Amino acid sequence: MSDQPITRARSPFSEAFEMFRRNHAAMAGLVVLVAIVATAILGPIIYPGDPFSMVWAPFTPPGQDGYLLGTDYLGRDLLSLLVHGAKVSLTVGLAAAFVTVTIGITVGALAGFYRGIVEEALMRLTEFFQVLPTLLFSMVIVALFGASLPMITFAIGVVSWPAVARITRAEFLRIRELEYVTAARAGGVRNVGLIFRVILPNALPPIVVQAALMVGSAILFEAGLSFLGLTDPNVASWGQIIGSNREYILDASYTVTVPGVAIFITVLAISLVGDGLNDALNPKLRQR
Amino acid sequence: MAVVSMIAQRIGYAVALLIAVLILNFVMINLAPGDVVDTIAADSGGADAELMAEIRAEYGLDQPVIVQLGRYIAKVAQFDLGYSYFYNRPVVDLILERLPATLLLVFSAQFFALIVGVLLGVFAAKRPNGLVSHVVTLFALFGYAAPVFWTGILLLIAFSLKIPLFPVAGMRDVTVEGGFLPQALSVLHHLVLPMFTLGTIFIALYSRLCRASMLEVLGSDYVRTARAKGLSPREVTMKHALKNALPPVITLAGLQFSAVISGAVLVETVFSWPGLGQLALTSILARDAPTILGILFFSALVVIVGNLLTDLALRFIDPRVKAGG
Numbered sequence: 037m038s039d040q041p042i043t044r045a046r047s048p049f050s051e052a053f054e055m056f057r058r059n060h061a062a063m064a065g066l067v068v069l070v071a072i073v074a075t076a077i078l079g080p081i082i083y084p085g086d087p088f089s090m091v092w093a094p095f096t097p098p099g100q101d102g103y104l105l106g107t108d109y110l111g112r113d114l115l116s117l118l119v120h121g122a123k124v125s126l127t128v129g130l131a132a133a134f135v136t137v138t139i140g141i142t143v144g145a146l147a148g149f150y151r152g153i154v155e156e157a158l159m160r161l162t163e164f165f166q167v168l169p170t171l172l173f174s175m176v177i178v179a180l181f182g183a184s185l186p187m188i189t190f191a192i193g194v195v196s197w198p199a200v201a202r203i204t205r206a207e208f209l210r211i212r213e214l215e216y217v218t219a220a221r222a223g224g225v226r227n228v229g230l231i232f233r234v235i236l237p238n239a240l241p242p243i244v245v246q247a248a249l250m251v252g253s254a255i256l257f258e259a260g261l262s263f264l265g266l267t268d269p270n271v272a273s274w275g276q277i278i279g280s281n282r283e284y285i286l287d288a289s290y291t292v293t294v295p296g297v298a299i300f301i302t303v304l305a306i307s308l309v310g311d312g313l314n315d316a317l318n319p320k321l322r323q324r
Numbered sequence: 325m326a327v328v329s330m331i332a333q334r335i336g337y338a339v340a341l342l343i344a345v346l347i348l349n350f351v352m353i354n355l356a357p358g359d360v361v362d363t364i365a366a367d368s369g370g371a372d373a374e375l376m377a378e379i380r381a382e383y384g385l386d387q388p389v390i391v392q393l394g395r396y397i398a399k400v401a402q403f404d405l406g407y408s409y410f411y412n413r414p415v416v417d418l419i420l421e422r423l424p425a426t427l428l429l430v431f432s433a434q435f436f437a438l439i440v441g442v443l444l445g446v447f448a449a450k451r452p453n454g455l456v457s458h459v460v461t462l463f464a465l466f467g468y469a470a471p472v473f474w475t476g477i478l479l480l481i482a483f484s485l486k487i488p489l490f491p492v493a494g495m496r497d498v499t500v501e502g503g504f505l506p507q508a509l510s511v512l513h514h515l516v517l518p519m520f521t522l523g524t525i526f527i528a529l530y531s532r533l534c535r536a537s538m539l540e541v542l543g544s545d546y547v548r549t550a551r552a553k554g555l556s557p558r559e560v561t562m563k564h565a566l567k568n569a570l571p572p573v574i575t576l577a578g579l580q581f582s583a584v585i586s587g588a589v590l591v592e593t594v595f596s597w598p599g600l601g602q603l604a605l606t607s608i609l610a611r612d613a614p615t616i617l618g619i620l621f622f623s624a625l626v627v628i629v630g631n632l633l634t635d636l637a638l639r640f641i642d643p644r645v646k647a648g649g
Contacts, residue, residue, distance in 0.1 A: 164344050166579070167631075169623045171586030172604060176616050179608040180356035256471050260590050263473045264605055278474070289481050296474035304469035 055316035062312020068305040076126050079119035087112065087120040087272045098290055108281050108291045117272050118298055124273040125255055125299070128189050132254035135193025137247045140200025141236070147201070148208025149231050159205070162198045170195040171260060178266045185268055192257045196250065203246055207239035241317035245310055252306035259299050274299050327639065334635065338628045345624045346400055349617040350393050356613070405621065406614035410607060415618040418603060423622065425495055426599035428511075429591065430584050430626070432519045437526035438577055444527070445534025445573070446566060449542060460531045467528025472587050476521040476594035483517060490517045493596035518595045522587050526580055530573055537569040544568075571642040578634025581627045 056062055098106040098114075106114050147158040174191035181187050211217060212235060220234045255274075261267060262275030263282065274295045281291035387395075399406070405415040448457040484492045496510045541547060542565055550564045551557075589601030596602070600619055607615035 164341060166582060167341055167624050167627050168345065168348075168620065169582040169585040169589075169627065171589050172601075172620055172623050175589070175604060175608055176352065176620055179611065179616060180352055180613065252469070259471050260473060260586075263471070263590065264593060265609065275471075278477075285477060285481060286485065289477075289485075292477050293474070293481075296471060296477070300470050300474065303471075304465060307465060307468050 052316040056312050059312040059315060061308050062315075065305040065308025065312065068301065069309060072122065072302050072305065073126065075119060076122035079122060083116055083119050085116060087116040097288070098294075106288070106290055108277070108284075108288070114277070114291060114294060117277050118274070118295060121272040121274045121277055121295070122298070124185070124271055125258060125275070125302070128185060128192070128258045128273065129251045129255035131189045132192035132196070132257065133247055133250040135190060136196045136250050136254070137200055137243070139193065140197035140246075141204050141243065143197065144201040144204025144206075145208055145231055145236065145239075148205040149212060149227070149235065155205070158201070162201050165195065166198045168195070171257070174257070174261065175264065175266055178261065183266050183268055185271060188258060188261060188267065192254050192261075196253065196257070200243065200246055200250065203242050204239060207242060208235055211235045211238050242314075245314045245317060248306060248310040248313055252303040252310070255299060255303055255306075327636075330635070331632075334632055338632065341628060342621070342624060343397060345621055346397050347393065349620060350396050353613055353617060354389065400621070405618035408607070408612050408615045410610045410612035410615065415614050418615060419600065419618055419622050422598060422600045422603045425597060426585070426588055426592070426601065427626070428515065429518055429522065429588050429597060429599060430581070430630075432515060433522035433588070434526065434577060434580070434584055436519055437523040437530055438573070440523070441527045441530025442534050442566075442570070442573060444531035445569075446538055446561065448531065448535040449538030449569075450561070452539060457535065460535055464528040464532045467525045470524075471590075472521060472525055473590040473594050475524055476518070476591055479517050479521055480594065490514070495598050514595075514597075518591050518597050521594070522584065522591045525587060526577070526584065529580065530577060533576055534569065534573045537572050538565060541565045541569040567641065571638055574634060574638055574641065578631050578638075581630035581634075582623075585623050585626060 094107060108114055108117070143158050143162065147155040147162075173195045174188075177191040177194070178188055217230065217234055220230060225234060258267075258273060259275030259278070262273055263279040265279050267273065267276050267279065269276070269280075277295040278292050281288070285292050403416055405419070407413075408415050408418060411418055444456060444460050444463070448454070448460040451457060480492065483489045491514050495514050496507065547560060547565055550560045555564075588599065589604060591597065592599045592601035593605060600623065604616065604619045607619070
């Protein structure tokens with residue numbers, strides 16, 4: 037390499053970043069997402085107090101008596117609930133996506149790298165998990181083992197990984213046959229090194245995109261579970277607000293629609309960022 | 325012949341998958357804190373240790389785990405999913421009572437999403453940068469990002485409360501009298517909003533894939549040939565292009581059955597649709613383990629049957645699958 041003339045090459049990262057920056061929708065999504073994350077982190081500081089405390093008459097409509105988003109059926113400040121709930125929803129989303137990606141990469145990488153009986157067994161396992169309706173499966177886990185936030189996170193992660201496993205396996209199957217892998221193997225790199233240092237970094241782009249989308253799916257998932265009441269009732273999250281106010285849509289529809297808008301905007305922003313990452317990281321799809 | 329052997333093979337695989345579901349059920353119920361006897365004891369306000377040991381022996385809970393597993397699978401093979409202590413009824417009866425409502429919702433939402441999705445995809449592919457294409461893109465974003473229960477609540481507020489076009493809850497109107505037709509119409513009337521809500525997510529998915537698939541097929545040689553021999557654009561689209569663009573969409577739809585059932589749980593809750601999802605929720609809140617696990621088993625069964633039907637549908641549509649045997 038060293039004796040070849042060095043042309044002005046840009047690192048793949050700066051190239052990808054350039055692609056991403058020129059994508060208006062993705063940039064808009066990113067800006068919105070940063071704002072939401074900032075709200076989640078700073079919100080409880082700027083807007084302190086227990087969101088579960090009853091502060092005013094129940095069902096005060098938005099904007100009235102100084103409550104920007106109104107109050108819910110117990111007279112709790114909806115804005116405070118929403119701001120405090122942001123942290124929980126985002127944290128569960130991120131943590132569940134992390135669990136999903138960890139399991140998915142492990143299964144997919146082992147299947148794609150070792151082939152043979154390992155692949156057969158792991159792909160059967162993946163198919164098995166795809167047969168179980170994810171929401172029902174996680175409801176069962178939460179019901180049997182308790183509705184704490186860590187258990188909910190685990191339940192979401194453990195049912196969502198097949199998609200990541202399939203993508204990882206496909207990438208491993210493709211990359212393991214490439215010359216630089218053969219070269220690395222000939223150079224004495226052991227299997228563990230091949231998997232983690234040679235193949236995985238090159239397989240990452242589509243996995244990163246999937247991981248980003250997984251955060252969105254996990255937020256929706258957590259919202260769905262808490263809408264059904266399968267959540268820690270002592271912790272505010274967006275889905276939990278909707279779930280606890282579900283009976284009162286006739287009296288005060290805003291208690292349900294407003295938190296839904298928060299979820300919608302967040303997941304939309306994540307999916308725009310995910311699409312942007314996809315265009316930026318997967319060069320083959322760029323002419324799409 | 326090929327079809328028969330394929331079906332036989334698939335059924336064998338399906339049985340293996342179902343046994344795996346049972347093993348998973350069994351493992352989960354054994355890992356979970358407390359057992360059936362604790363539940364019975366708790367429900368009846370406490371029992372002494374001797375009585376509990378007696379009940380455990382009666383249910384075979386003092387046997388080795390592997391024997392219990394064998395018994396469990398043998399019981400399910402005889403269509404016995406256990407007994408619900410919450411409803412005081414056999415689990416199979418409970419499930420079979422609710423299954424039709426869920427099947428109606430799941431399959432109608434799938435058909436609705438497929439038809440609308442394919443139509444949108446075909447029109448979008450005709451003009452890749454036209455209005456319909458943008459609608460498809462927007463719809464895809466909305467379908468992914470909107471929580472399905474929220475969409476349902478919005479539709480409920482809009483079309484049941486503000487504009488009272490559709491009923492708020494339930495599956496049929498108890499005041500409707502008469503024969504099959506008025507009853508069926510009443511059910512359909514109740515079905516519209518839940519079906520539409522559940523279908524939205526999948527319309528987004530199918531229309532996007534159908535558009536991409538159509539665009540690929542429209543650029544192929546045989547479509548150019550079909551155009552060159554003077555067929556009308558309509559004939560080219562419907563006969564030559566769509567037929568070849570459809571298989572990937574159907575395949576995707578087949579893979580979505582488990583997602584549709586997951587969505588149905590939420591939609592059933594929003595619209596009080598009396599299906600398996602409702603049953604799952606009430607039995608989960610009541611910690612009624614046999615019913616919960618029975619529902620998980622049955623939903624896996626529905627997914628497997630759905631996948632099988634998809635494979636059969638593909639054989640009818642895709643000539644290559646047939647030729648491949």
